[in-house]
Amino acid sequence: MRTPVIAGNWKLFKKRAEARELVNGLVSLVKDVQGVEIVVAPVFTVLAAVKGALDGSAIKLAGQDCFWEEEGAYTGEISPGMLVDAGCSHVIIGHSERRQYFGETDETVNRKIKAALKAGLAAIACIGESLAEREAGTTFDVLRTQLNGGLAGLSADDLKDVIIAYEPVWAIGTGKTATDAQAQEAHAFIRGVVSELLGKPAAEAVRILYGGSVKPENIKGLMTQPDIDGALVGGASLKADSFAAIASFSM
């Protein structure tokens, strides 16, 4: 039985006061939600404030990225150990926005996942095809390449601390969600590739989240799919009521 994960990626939004307000609202709205791992990923500058507001709550804290070195002359970077020190248990790695704007590659994703695991973080590793790739019929090739590169050198045991997020780039922030069937098809494919790479037990155990215009209105349909184990939520995670409604999908 895979415990569902609902993760909110706040992207480049929310200063301290707004972040506290959001998280305070969230904590009270989800206090009775059981059997779901809830994670929030704010910007680095508000991690401490959010951690403070999460005190006593089961909601977990994530960074939105990390570097692969633990320390050194790397201006502007943040290391996995620093995220742990700030109270994080998770980190998002390889989000398509980082791939698109900041030169993230499957190789850097792989280095970051390994560094995150070494520091004791769970890695939420993002993959997904662009609209052009989907229209060209190369979705599965793209996903296979991203999985091969991103998970290279990891063991089945390592995978216990990896959560895969399938985010079709064309569905992110566009209001255009993949249909339940499209998402399920991709998730089943991803689980199959993980099985080829690391064996069936690891593939059966790994959580695969869907991301891309997830809202309270579409979460239930997505969660009825056998290979969808949760969601990585952007826009709808910026309001306590909508994120709480998503996290309460089973209630």
Ligand SMILES: O=C[C@H](O)COP(=O)(O)O
């Ligand atoms: O990380 C989250 C995804 O990019 C989805 O964003 P969205 O829910 O705003 O489409």
